[in-house]
Amino acid sequence: DVQLTQSPSFLSASVGDRVTITCRASRDIDNFFAWYQQKPGKVPELLISAASTLQSGVPSRFSGRGSGTEFTLTITSLQPEDSATYYCQCLDSYILHFGAGTKVEIK
Amino acid sequence: EVQVVQSAAELKRPGQSLKISCEGSGFLFLDSWIAWVRQRPGEGLEWLGIIYAGDSDARYSPAFRGQVTMSVDASINTAYLHLDSLTTSDTAMYFCARRASNVAGTPFDSWGQGTRVTVSS
Numbered sequence: 200d201v202q203l204t205q206s207p208s209f210l211s212a213s214v215g216d217r218v219t220i221t222c223r224a225s226r227d228i229d230n231f232f233a234w235y236q237q238k239p240g241k242v243p244e245l246l247i248s249a250a251s252t253l254q255s256g257v258p259s260r261f262s263g264r265g266s267g268t269e270f271t272l273t274i275t276s277l278q279p280e281d282s283a284t285y286y287c288q289c290l291d292s293y294i295l296h297f298g299a300g301t302k303v304e305i306k
Numbered sequence: 307e308v309q310v311v312q313s314a315a316e317l318k319r320p321g322q323s324l325k326i327s328c329e330g331s332g333f334l335f336l337d338s339w340i341a342w343v344r345q346r347p348g349e350g351l352e353w354l355g356i357i358y359a360g361d362s363d364a365r366y367s368p369a370f371r372g373q374v375t376m377s378v379d380a381s382i383n384t385a386y387l388h389l390d391s392l393t394t395s396d397t398a399m400y401f402c403a404r405r406a407s408n409v410a411g412t413p414f415d416s417w418g419q420g421t422r423v424t425v426s427s
Contacts, residue, residue: 233413235351242401242420243351248413286351288414293365295341295353295414 201225201291205298212277213306220272220301222287227267231290234263234272237300238283246285247272279305308332310404312418318392318425326421328385328402333416335383336360339405341414342376342387344398354400357385358408392425399423 202225212218222232232250235243245254247263250270260275274281282305287298313327328340342354355366357376364376375388385402400421403414 229410231411231413237351242417244417245413245415248415249411252411254415284350288351293356294367295343295356297343297351297353300350 200294201228201289201296203287203289203296203298205287205301207301208299209302209304211304211306214277214279216277218274218277218303220285220287220303222265222270222272222298224268224270224289228270228289228291232263232265232270233288234261235286235288236281236283237286243286274303277303277305281305308404308416310402310416310418312400312402312421315422316424318423320393320425320427322392322425324389324392324396324423326387326389326400326402326423328387328418330383330385330404330416333404333406336380337407339408339414340376340378340385341403341405342374343401343403345401346395346398354387359385389423392423394425394427397423397425 204223206221234247237243246257251263262273264271284300284302286300289296309331311329338359341356344352353367354370354374355376357364359378362378377386402418404416405414
């Protein structure tokens, strides 16, 4: 069974900072790898699919990279509205796995 | 427009059962995979299971196997999540999410609004 280890669990950064969240899988993942943003009381929103494909309407400051066992989500210039919890997700043999989440706080 | 709409909030007693619905519109429901995800208050996302609307092929998370049953009524574009033997630890927001096809890389891109379930005596 695949384990996803997401880090950090919390980060605090200033507006304009570049932040990176990492998700490591316990074994190689096919190209089903996604990142979601969830704001308090809201539905998770898909940001990136297939590790690096930005979804329509998602600001270009968000980007995803990675393959195999290591994946990253980068926000190049953090904005106040980016305050949220971010989750990584993979689908492996019809089993869906989520990372534990990274809470991003704006200083 | 793709829409996924879930049934309303539920208040249940411990030991009771629950059925939540997830209705899709604006897409070919029969080609879709529907995942069920829950989120306990203040916690992360947990996967319960996934079902293919075309033939009701279902896969369950080992953590929920035996307590959870998923089904589909394709005639009304609706998926269901049934939970048995509820306990207070099942208090959570339950989400359904659609995957348009089984093509590699296709994400779960449309989520229902969530169904809040409260289990309390």
